Amino acid sequence: MQVYLDNSATTKLDKRVLKKMYPYFSENYGNASSIHFMGEDANKALDEAKKEIGKILNCGQKNIIFTSGASEANNLIIKGIARANKEKRNTILVSEIEHSSVLAPVEQLGKEGFKIKYIPVDENGQIKMSEFEKMLDEKVLLVSVMTVNNEIGTIQDIKTISKLTHKKGALFHTDAVQAVPYLKLDINNSEIDFLSLSAHKFYGPKGVGLAYVNRKYKIFPIIDGGEQEYGIRSGTHNIPGIVGMAEALKLAYKEKTTHLKELRDYMWDRMKAEIPNINLNGDSRSRIPNNLNVRFESIEGEAIVIELSTKGICVGTGSACSSKKLRASHVLKAIGLKDEHLNSNVRFTLGKFNTKKEIDHTVDSLKKVVKRLRSFTSIKK
Ligand SMILES: Cc1ncc(COP(=O)(O)O)c(C=O)c1O
Structure with missing residues (x-):
């Protein structure tokens, strides 16, 4: 998929x-x-x-x-x-x-x-x-x-x-x-x-x-x-x-985009419940309905993006323009993320063609990827 x-x-x-x-x-x-x-x-x-x-x-x-x-x-x-x-x-x-x-x-x-x-x-x-x-x-x-x-x-x-x-x-x-x-x-x-x-x-x-x-x-x-x-x-x-x-x-x-918010919230609810040590970056309320920018404790965001890509899933580490340059996001720095957290983030942005099945597939894959990557670090949950 x-x-x-x-x-x-x-x-x-x-x-x-x-x-x-x-x-x-x-x-x-x-x-x-x-x-x-x-x-x-x-x-x-x-x-x-x-x-x-x-x-x-x-x-x-x-x-x-x-x-x-x-x-x-x-x-x-x-x-x-x-x-x-x-x-x-x-x-x-x-x-x-x-x-x-x-x-x-x-x-x-x-x-x-x-x-x-x-x-x-x-x-x-x-x-x-x-x-x-x-x-x-x-x-x-x-x-x-x-x-x-x-x-x-x-x-x-x-x-x-x-x-x-x-x-x-x-x-x-x-x-x-x-x-x-x-x-x-x-x-x-x-x-x-x-x-x-x-x-x-x-x-x-x-x-x-x-x-x-x-x-x-x-x-x-x-x-x-x-x-x-x-x-x-x-x-x-x-x-x-x-x-x-x-x-x-x-x-x-x-065209209405209300289903996007439902899908995004569903994705975040599943992620929160099933993947330990993750945090949402940014405003949880005053936020467009398709965006999830998530910090994964102790893993490089880029490693997640690459591993998901090998499974056919496209996500980003930040803005499209800076994601090919290995420099920390000025946005995450500005909202106060600590230096050691600046490279642990992934941006998921949904669109009108996404389905619940795709979201389930992504969260299932993400769980495995995070577990595998964390097995190399101190957090092993
Ligand atoms: C907020 C914002 N401004 C400007 C741009 C630049 O758009 P374009 O690359 O289409 O010129 C982008 C593209 O990512 C963007 O997200």
């Missing part, structure tokens, strides 16, 4: 999404910038996708900028806003537990003369609000706090954070990649100025995403070239990808 429990890294493309995309690979392959009828067809598809996405996210469609994914969207928003407005203010606040595609551009801006400050989180991964408020002053240009953390699944109180940010006249960005399909995103009502998404995290295609950019604010592009996306993001539009992302987003909010 093959089991995929790494849905925060990427998801399986929904067949209905692929069906919508297919004609734009084959018959309707025009370039949306061409003025002939095939270009017009492509442009129409682009327009419809923007309209649909604008409706779902409750935002003006002219503020949606298509990108190659959330890494690009995060880079575009953070670098583009900072560089275009540096005469006004020069401090940027980001949470300690952001994805590397937020932390790296911010680090680069630090080298360019911006002052970067990191907002601390508590043991659940929640922003420490009182400290955040103290850090907010009239020098802050931009605040970036993710809606949901990709490693531990913690959900932030984005509405409060954006309100506090605006009170001090700063701008607010949220990386909402891991929020879909679990949380409704309402850009206008949540006072979000900038937001990033990646289609492959919600059963859409890889290599396409979006930056919501309130175009009331000046932004510099990071790619120079053509005039696509109002000159903010040059490059021929990925029409099959864009059509697929719109369809995936529509399906994401049409």
Whole structure:
């Protein structure tokens, strides 16, 4: 049996999404910038996708900028806003537990003369609000706090954070990649100025995403070239990808995900009862319903991932981007895990295609793997 429990890294493309995309690979392959009828067809598809996405996210469609994914969207928003407005203010606040595609551009801006400050989180991964408020002053240009953390699944109180940010006249960005399909995103009502998404995290295609950019604010592009996306993001539009992302987003909010929480809770109940010396990392309540990030006392998380993989089960040790690098998770460090516990963690992220049978198979296999690995260490239960 093959089991995929790494849905925060990427998801399986929904067949209905692929069906919508297919004609734009084959018959309707025009370039949306061409003025002939095939270009017009492509442009129409682009327009419809923007309209649909604008409706779902409750935002003006002219503020949606298509990108190659959330890494690009995060880079575009953070670098583009900072560089275009540096005469006004020069401090940027980001949470300690952001994805590397937020932390790296911010680090680069630090080298360019911006002052970067990191907002601390508590043991659940929640922003420490009182400290955040103290850090907010009239020098802050931009605040970036993710809606949901990709490693531990913690959900932030984005509405409060954006309100506090605006009170001090700063701008607010949220990386909402891991929020879909679990949380409704309402850009206008949540006072979000900038937001990033990646289609492959919600059963859409890889290599396409979006930056919501309130175009009331000046932004510099990071790619120079053509005039696509109002000159903010040059490059021929990925029409099959864009059509697929719109369809995936529509399906994401049409279909209920309640069974996922039941499956996840069932998995955790069985693990707690049947595997000794394990702990859940992160917030047990304010957490998306598909995430379990678990510490296995006295074993390397990576050893578990590799052993499960040989049994046909895919899980992760943390974020997809850092899991191939042998370095401890900055997220688990930030929530206070001790050094000796930093490499003992496994992330299980369920998806809409998982079944109870698959979960049972995973827990049964996990029990054997943990027992075997622990037989080499001091814990032998
Ligand atoms: C929270 C978060 N932000 C950004 C990204 C980057 O997305 P992509 O690799 O699709 O550009 C990821 C991917 O894992 C993520 O989890």
